[in-house]
Amino acid sequence: MKQSIPDPFTNIDGRLALDGFDIVELSEDEGTPLLITSKKRIEDNYRRIWKAFSKRYEKVEIKYALKANPNPSVVKILRDLGCGSDVSSPLELMLAEKLSFGHEKILYSPNNSSREDLLLAAKKNITINFDSTAQMELIGNDLPDRICFRINVDVERGEFPGTTTSGPSAKFGMSMEKALEGYKYALEHGVSKFGIHVMTGSNILDPDHFGNVASKIAQAAQFISSSAGIEFDFIDIGGGFGVPYRPGEEKLDIEKAAENVANELHRYVSRGTSGKPTLFLEPGRYLVADSSVMVGRVTDVKKAGKIFIGTDIGMNIFLRPALYGAYHNIVVANDLDRPISNKKDIVGQICESTDCIARDRPFPDVVPGDTIAVFNAGAYISSMSSMYNGRGRPEEIMLDGKSYSITRRRDTFSDFIDPYLQFSSENMS
Numbered sequence: 001m002k003q004s005i006p007d008p009f010t011n012i013d014g015r016l017a018l019d020g021f022d023i024v025e026l027s028e029d030e031g032t033p034l035l036i037t038s039k040k041r042i043e044d045n046y047r048r049i050w051k052a053f054s055k056r057y058e059k060v061e062i063k064y065a066l067k068a069n070p071n072p073s074v075v076k077i078l079r080d081l082g083c084g085s086d087v088s089s090p091l092e093l094m095l096a097e098k099l100s101f102g103h104e105k106i107l108y109s110p111n112n113s114s115r116e117d118l119l120l121a122a123k124k125n126i127t128i129n130f131d132s133t134a135q136m137e138l139i140g141n142d143l144p145d146r147i148c149f150r151i152n153v154d155v156e157r158g159e160f161p162g163t164t165t166s167g168p169s170a171k172f173g174m175s176m177e178k179a180l181e182g183y184k185y186a187l188e189h190g191v192s193k194f195g196i197h198v199m200t201g202s203n204i205l206d207p208d209h210f211g212n213v214a215s216k217i218a219q220a221a222q223f224i225s226s227s228a229g230i231e232f233d234f235i236d237i238g239g240g241f242g243v244p245y246r247p248g249e250e251k252l253d254i255e256k257a258a259e260n261v262a263n264e265l266h267r268y269v270s271r272g273t274s275g276k277p278t279l280f281l282e283p284g285r286y287l288v289a290d291s292s293v294m295v296g297r298v299t300d301v302k303k304a305g306k307i308f309i310g311t312d313i314g315m316n317i318f319l320r321p322a323l324y325g326a327y328h329n330i331v332v333a334n335d336l337d338r339p340i341s342n343k344k345d346i347v348g349q350i351c352e353s354t355d356c357i358a359r360d361r362p363f364p365d366v367v368p369g370d371t372i373a374v375f376n377a378g379a380y381i382s383s384m385s386s387m388y389n390g391r392g393r394p395e396e397i398m399l400d401g402k403s404y405s406i407t408r409r410r411d412t413f414s415d416f417i418d419p420y421l422q423f424s425s426e427n428m429s
Helices: 023-030 039-054 072-080 090-098 115-122 133-137 176-188 207-228 254-270 285-291 320-324 413-417
Strands: 009-012 015-018 034-038 060-065 084-087 106-108 127-130 146-150 193-197 234-236 278-281 292-303 307-311 330-332 343-347 356-362 371-374 395-400 403-408
Touching: 015 023, 023 034, 023 292, 023 371, 023 395, 034 039, 034 285, 039 060, 039 072, 039 254, 039 278, 039 285, 039 395, 072 090, 072 403, 084 090, 090 106, 090 115, 115 127, 127 133, 127 193, 133 146, 133 176, 146 176, 176 193, 176 207, 193 207, 207 234, 207 254, 254 278, 285 292, 320 356, 330 356
Parallel strands: 034 395, 060 084, 060 278, 084 106, 106 127, 127 146, 146 193, 193 234, 234 278, 307 343
Antiparallel strands: 009 015, 034 292, 292 307, 292 371, 330 371, 343 356, 395 403
């Protein structure tokens, strides 16, 4: 059985390459663990989804979900392509402003927020996507000109239970009847523009799902529009656009997904009661996941009840397998032609039994010093990382044409100690 590498990676003389760069050589120059990202792949992903939707529906806006990967170098690539930003916290909001997103390009979608957090956006007239009517009432006299409510359309879909964000067990959103009360309240308090939002789950590869979601939210919009006498400025179908993680999985047919969504919105518009709203999309993973690879080093091979491959990629910098049981494809980057053999656990350096990138995975035999590469490292990897166990976060680099730059330095002892004010590096010197 051969090792499998996904697009856009290539095999050059048995070694893993990305955009013409030898991944092993980069890791030898910069050290491991190392997160490597392709600017070209991010640009290609954005253009693909933009083209698919914009050629089928007249008014489309893409809002990048910063939670997927807030590295400013990543976000700037998308900003320069015309992308907006979907932010969910005050710090993400501040980052979007710092990176010169206009307030009209920002959608603020927090949940369980304090009044102070909500006012941060409201006082700048940034559109707020409220998760409950009670959240809106916290700032009832200070609402921005345009508000939105997140509707729970009772469609449970996600790669894992932890990434399903709709349905009766989800903490997010509200019924359309409850939202109707909110829109009426907003009208009474001077709000003049409205949106409606849904987000059902993450990493979905079925293109028919997105048509179903669009149909559900269009029905909710029709009900609210006719009941409250409002027109919607935008309909936001959220994100959830998936990418393959397992070898052999089919890619999401983004053309079909776009066609399904556009058909439902055209049907909604044709009823002639609600104008023609802009379609908002909130991709995160789809834009950045497969642009990046985490590169590490084999540090130990231990044979106990099973074979453990020890690496310098711990759950502190690659949390998804421990958090969700998520699958990430892994290869021996310095020898892609090495055959796969018996099952092994691939683990990190963290003092937790859950610190496992892959469990019982058929994998080539390796020795200390081999280089491993873990794919789909561009989304919910860096943004979920920590310094748990005193293990620092990795250096991050961006490939751009024939050169690359360091976009995040490797953590140091100062990063570990400085938040503890009495023991900061300055006070300990």
